[in-house]
Structure formats: structure tokens, C-alpha cells
Amino acid sequence: MQLLDHVSITVSRLDxxxxxxxxxxxxxxxxxxxxxxDALGYGERCRAGSSQHSYLSVFADDAAVPAARRHWCFKAPSRAAVDAFHAAGMAHGGRDDGAPGLREHYHPQYYAAFLLDPSGNRIEAVCHDPD
Structure with a gap:
């Protein structure tokens, strides 16, 4: 079952x-x-007959809610994609909040990386499959 259908967040600086x-x-x-x-959109919009899609909207809002305790996790198709996600974020203004690696306290195959975006939102990419 796909847990996330869509996510909308606000950021203080869209640039x-x-x-x-x-x-x-x-x-x-x-x-x-x-x-x-005033906004960015990624993924594929969910619609009738295509419940497998997820969608992210990023909206500009100068009065963005403080980022503490906000966390979104994106499904990655492979561990290499988790690594690429982390590297791309670090190269484009993100801050490390957990380097790519196994998080066996969740389950033995939980391979994830965590970043803080330029507004402080905590985002994660995870792959649940073995290498």
C-alpha cells in the first residue's frame, strides 16, 4: 500500500x-x-484509476510555519537513488540530517537519508528493498 498520496508544504524562500x-x-x-x-509541483497528480501516484506541492509563504517536527519521507526505487537524493540535496543548499545508510532499528532493510531543506523542513528518502 502506498502511504503518501500528496503532500503540500510551504517555504519562506521559493528561490x-x-x-x-x-x-x-x-x-x-x-x-x-x-x-x-508562487509554487512548484513534482510527481504525478493522483486521479481515479491511478492510486499508485504521489504528488508534492511546494508553496511560497513568507509566514511559513516553523519547521520543527515537520517530516516527509519519499519512497526511493533503490539504495542508489537514496544516495543520489542525499548528494543532490547537499549540493543544492540542503543540510545533512542523517547520511545514507541502514536504519536497522526500523527494520533490517530500511536504507534512508535525511536532509533539511533551505527552510528547515526535514525530508527523507527510503528504500525498503535489499541491494
Whole structure:
């Protein structure tokens, strides 16, 4: 079962978020589907008959809610994609919040990486499959 259908977040500086999210979403294979002055969109919109899709909207809001305790986890197709997600985020203004690696306290195959985006949102990519 796919847990995330769609996620919408706000960022205080869309100009800083744009290269960060472009890079980390590309590393996970999620296409950018729109880029407006006030919002970005990635993935495929969910619709009737296609419940397997997920979608991320990133909205500009100068009064963004403080980032503490906000966390989104994206499914990665492979461990290499988790590594690419982390590298892309670090190269585009993100901060490390957990390098790629196994998190066996979740389960033996839980391979993940954590980043803070330029607005402080905590994002994660995980692959549940063995190498």
C-alpha cells in the first residue's frame, strides 16, 4: 500500500527551495510538473484509476510555519537513488540530517537519508528493498 498520496508544504524562500527540490526530486525520478512564481509541483497528480501516484506541492509563504517536527519521507526505487537524493540535496543548499545508510532499528532493510531543506523542513528518502 502506498502511504503518501500528496503532500503540500510551504517555504519562506521559493528561490532557495527551487534548486534544492529540483535536485532531490530528480534524484528520485519525480518530474517537475509545474513551476510558477508562487509554487512548484513534482510527481504525478493522483486521479481515479491511478492510486499508485504521489504528488508534492511546494508553496511560497513568507509566514511559513516553523519547521520543527515537520517530516516527509519519499519512497526511493533503490539504495542508489537514496544516495543520489542525499548528494543532490547537499549540493543544492540542503543540510545533512542523517547520511545514507541502514536504519536497522526500523527494520533490517530500511536504507534512508535525511536532509533539511533551505527552510528547515526535514525530508527523507527510503528504500525498503535489499541491494
Amino acid at each position: 532557495a527551495a527551487r534548486p534544492f527540490y529540483d535536485a532531490v526530486m530528480q534524484a528520485l525520478g519525480a518530474a517537475k510538473v509545474y513551476d510558477r512564481p
